[in-house]
Amino acid sequence: MTSVVTDSPFVRACRGLDVPHTPVWFMRQAGRSLPEYRKIREGIGMLDSCRRPDLVTEITLQPVRRHHVDAAILFSDIVVPIAAAGIDLDIVAGTGPVVAQPIRAESDLDRLRPITAGDVGFVAEAVRLLVGELGPTPLIGFAGAPFTLASYLIEGGPSRTYLKTKAMMYGAPALWSALLSRLADITLAFLRTQIDAGVSAVQLFDSWAGALSEADYREHVLPHSARVLQGLAAAGVPRIHFGVGTGHLLRVMGEAGADVVGVDWRTPLDQATQVVGPGRSLQGNLDPAILFAGWDVVRREADRVLEQGKAAPGHVFNLGHGVLPETDPDMLTRLVAHVHEASAR
Ligand code: CP3
Numbered sequence: 111m112t113s114v115v116t117d118s119p120f121v122r123a124c125r126g127l128d129v130p131h132t133p134v135w136f137m138r139q140a141g142r143s144l145p146e147y148r149k150i151r152e153g154i155g156m157l158d159s160c161r162r163p164d165l166v167t168e169i170t171l172q173p174v175r176r177h178h179v180d181a182a183i184l185f186s187d188i189v190v191p192i193a194a195a196g197i198d199l200d201i202v203a204g205t206g207p208v209v210a211q212p213i214r215a216e217s218d219l220d221r222l223r224p225i226t227a228g229d230v231g232f233v234a235e236a237v238r239l240l241v242g243e244l245g246p247t248p249l250i251g252f253a254g255a256p257f258t259l260a261s262y263l264i265e266g267g268p269s270r271t272y273l274k275t276k277a278m279m280y281g282a283p284a285l286w287s288a289l290l291s292r293l294a295d296i297t298l299a300f301l302r303t304q305i306d307a308g309v310s311a312v313q314l315f316d317s318w319a320g321a322l323s324e325a326d327y328r329e330h331v332l333p334h335s336a337r338v339l340q341g342l343a344a345a346g347v348p349r350i351h352f353g354v355g356t357g358h359l360l361r362v363m364g365e366a367g368a369d370v371v372g373v374d375w376r377t378p379l380d381q382a383t384q385v386v387g388p389g390r391s392l393q394g395n396l397d398p399a400i401l402f403a404g405w406d407v408v409r410r411e412a413d414r415v416l417e418q419g420k421a422a423p424g425h426v427f428n429l430g431h432g433v434l435p436e437t438d439p440d441m442l443t444r445l446v447a448h449v450h451e452a453s454a455r
Contacts, residue, residue, distance in 0.1 A: 121310055121348060124370050135250070139179060143438075167240050174247060182248070187201060188317075191230060192296065197222060224299065230300060251309035256294050257330075260289055264289075294334040312347060315352055316363070320353050350372055379418040
């Protein structure tokens with residue numbers, strides 16, 4: 111990583127250092143809110159596009175060019191490494207990941223083998239191309255956390271209740287632990303590949319961990335996510351840990367080994383920093399739905415988020431979850447300019 115990137119507002123805010131302005135990027139900034147994205151993806155499946163470094167590079171760069179965000183996030187998906195590990199799955203438009211044969215028994219584990227850097231060489235190639243193109247702008251790598259990945263593998267697709275996932279967690283703890291342990295190995299290998307290829311930070315998405323109580327998270331999930339995050343400590347890049355509806359888990363998600371805790375819109379950042387404690391920055395947390403309420407509301411709410419973010423050791427401005435496909439991209443461009451202007455020191 112060049113010193114320009116390590117000194118970028120994004121990396122500095124992750125580390126709790128002073129910044130010229132609050133950095134901003136958006137989860138799902140690369141994707142369906144952009145007409146240039148819809149155009150380039152025409153007739154190409156989601157997983158196929160993730161496997162083409164030229165396309166990944168172009169799609170990752172699109173929101174950086176358009177919005178002037180402070181960081182790029184690699185265009186990929188959380189299920190890319192589990193597909194590379196041998197699981198037959200597809201990403202269905204409007205639905206999400208769908209797994210052909212869900213994992214329900216010990217004998218199913220054999221279909222989930224460990225991955226090596228060679229299995230995801232296309233990701234390393236895309237990262238190398240991107241680092242060259244991005245210059246001073248940091249690139250964020252990412253992976254799904256073991257719990258969120260397990261939920262897709264066990265349910266077979268998206269779920270509201272996580273019924274089968276929780277049934278395995280409570281009813282078959284040995285199988286659960288074996289599955290999450292395999293997923294932690296895959297996630298760690300996937301993130302190490304991205305770091306070796308040059309990403310400047312990583313985000314671990316445990317999007318659906320909010321479905322668990324703190325006690326269950328500590329017992330059944332924390333050991334595996336902690337092994338991933340702590341396994342990256344020596345790499346020296348900031349580690350962001352994010353989930354939705356995780357107000358009650360913010361402390362433990364920090365303890366798992368995060369430098370930055372991602373917060374959804376339900377918890378104000380000044381409260382979140384009290385819970386997370388000193389030494390960790392925060393990322394978040396404008397409700398993505400606010401972008402549909404008109405500019406005056408967006409500006410007022412962005413100012414509130416900036417104000418509340420001052421309580422944290424470092425603040426990376428983001429939405430509380432991903433950009434919704436119907437979002438007007440001009441709203442995002444305007445929001446970036448406003449965050450930069452309003453937070454200029
Ligand atoms: O801009 C970015 O943030 C980078 C790209 C990115 C995608 N998926 C691209 C994508 C990232 C970081 C993800 C992570 C991801 N994927 C998560 C964690 C983030 C979160 O939302 O909590 C999860 C849970 C998934 C699984 C997944 N993949 C879902 C729920 C969906 C949406 C299904 C749909 O079509 O509504 C996907 C598909 C997906 N991943 C799309 C994109 C751009 C849409 C597919 C398309 O454009 O055809």
